[in-house]
Amino acid sequence: MEMNTDSTALETASRRSGQRAHHVNTHAPIPGIEAFSMEFSGTGGEFFRVWIVNVLLSIVTFGLYTPFARRRTAQYFYSHTLVAESPLEFTAQQRKMVFGFLLLIVLYGAFQLAAETGQDLTVAVFFLAGAALAPWLWGSAMRFRLGSTRWRGVRLQFRASWAEVYRASWPVFAIALAWGVVAAVFGAVAGKGVRNVPVWAWLLPPAALVGTFLCIIRLEFNYKSLLVSRAFIGSHSGRWKPVYRDFVKIWMATLGVFLASMLALGIVMALVVGGSIATLPGNKNPGLMVILIFAALGVALVFLLFLASAPARAYREARMLQLVWNNVGVSSIARFRCKLKARRYVLLRLKNMLLTLLTLGLYRPFAMVSEYRMKTHSITLHVKGGVNQLVGQLVQQQGALGDAMADAVGLDLVG
């Protein structure tokens, strides 16, 4: 049931709810197991109204409406998402979201001020603190999001300890270490001139690059597995089966899709550019024309890179959704199945991107709804023992700074 991003609250939420929501009565031949398709009953047109209201109120309030808009968006998607016939609930307190947002604005303002006025030390402190606190921020965002999700009156919880979160974050520190070593080695030999750099030193940057790539995948794997296995609904915890190798495979396939779309785009570009150069009239001032063409190409290149990466990004999202939802469950009472077709999802994303571009962004709410719906409808929940068996626990509501921060870096709440 997630929409846009990796394992975000909704995904986990539904995962968890699924876990609890197990009734026994299914179409499946196994007795005692009940199957429920997840459903999304919202519509693009309806969400467009919600969205345009958010945009307008954000404009009138100079952006201060953002936390309210976020809550309304989350509530629209949650309350129209039916897990075993019961809608999800987004119960975050508005007050906390506003506070987290204001805190974020103050921090950002202080950082900008320090950067603009050239206070390098302060900027460095901000960077280092940000890096050191990144795992904490991720953890608190997940606590907030899961703790704000309720299904049949029972709240989800993210119970990972801070030690677990920091242990799962080791790839971040490994990346920093790798590049630190590269910088130190080259710093040490820099004085001796390029020719004196030993051959093995030249192998370091590519090795660090590959290592960084693998570390990023490892980080995604660690975070997702921690999120699922330390997520609780009542006394039941999430179950996580994928292994690191599954993630690497998906990323490799994604790289393949990216290269293939780059190649296809490159061929199209070559044909178009070749054609337009051939049809150029004999210009007296060819120098200018060439400059103009190159300028246009530069702009087009950035745009095309974004375009070419779109199929790959959608493909990765779809494959990740399949992998995760086919391999997670809620203790022994629930498991999920995902029938999402990666090809269909990629095509939907391309269509949505095109329409969003053509409408200068006005199609975005329709795009969000259609992608969310395709994902949600692809997931089936299988429950053993009925959806009434969950026993809730009191969960303290979390502060929302981590969530506001996660939102600022693009981890969509509804995703």
Added chain:
Amino acid sequence: MPWPMRSAWTSLADRLTIAGRWFDGRSSQPIPVLASLHAAPRGPGLRLHPLAGGAAPLELEHRQVQWPETWSAGRAPRTLIVDLGPHGSLEIDDTAQWQAALAATGRRLPLAQRMQTRWPVLLGVLVVAAAALGAFYRWGTPWAAAQLARHVPLAWETELSTRALADLDQGMLKPSKLPPERQAQLRAGFNALAGQVPAGLRRYGGYAPALSLQFRSGLGANAFALPGGTIVMTDGLVEAAARQGTGDNALLGVLAHEIGHVVHRHTTRMVVEQGVLNVGLGLALGDVSTVVSMGSTVLTGLAYRRGHESEADCFAVALMARAQLPTTPMADLLLGLEDARAAKQGGGPKDQEPAKGTAGGATASTAGNAIASLLSSHPQTAERAQKLKQGRVEGCKNDA
């Protein structure tokens, strides 16, 4: 609403009971309930009567319930979920009846919900939003930036300038090749001009930066002001003036324009304005698309810069008048530079940062159309030169 009417409605609401499932937050097992709404001074309250087990009814005040939003006028969600906070949640299947009962309590919807269910409200807010946005970015931000600049210490500006100039000296700028006596000659004229800035032209009372002129080569024919009083003129500009025979008065006019930037603290104000734009427009329009939000940020930023340029022109005209120097040579120099560039580039758009102060806008003088002027950081050169020649720039405040 007259109160007998309210009483009638209240009783109607009381009669409307809605079947629901109550989850008390301790278990996912639903408790069948009958829910009813009743009007109260602070908004409707909610009462739940459990249908089994002989449990006591639950009575909740308006503020204890997170009332679900009305998303659309026509369609209700299949199942409605009501957040009762620590008391769990209530699921309602008969959403139409819930809406009817809520309406019967005379509850007024919050603005956001009226906007998404009623077109006239949405259009009304749209008009207000457009007007407010326009007014804020047209007048509000520049005004706030001008006020905020008062509180920025001069030391910050000079430190920034020292660093910026050091950076430029390592890259794009080289030491001037002008003979020292020529430099001294121009500097004498500059100092004379700087010494004549009257109190009436000083935008910020008590702001008295030490004005100094520096010569460099590189960056073509150019002159620019750094915040805090340092003004840089390139050899290219001095040579261009000599080539065009516009004389030193043209150069002094350009310097007067740059002094205007310093006195009006344009760089500092631009930092503030750009910050407001980045955050404000980014937040407001970022959700629509990056193209829209960045496009409007860039266009508004350019509009502010054009405003600053006009202000500096006003200042130059007033200062030159006071020094009893003509502004026509400066205008001729501007036009000459523009022609030279147009000839060189074939009238195409200039792709580098437009030379500040002297070299006109980012577009050729021939393209006098509105789009070109929107994309320019300077007012149209021909128009500008015309006004400088007349010694009168429109839109200047009459405090000169």
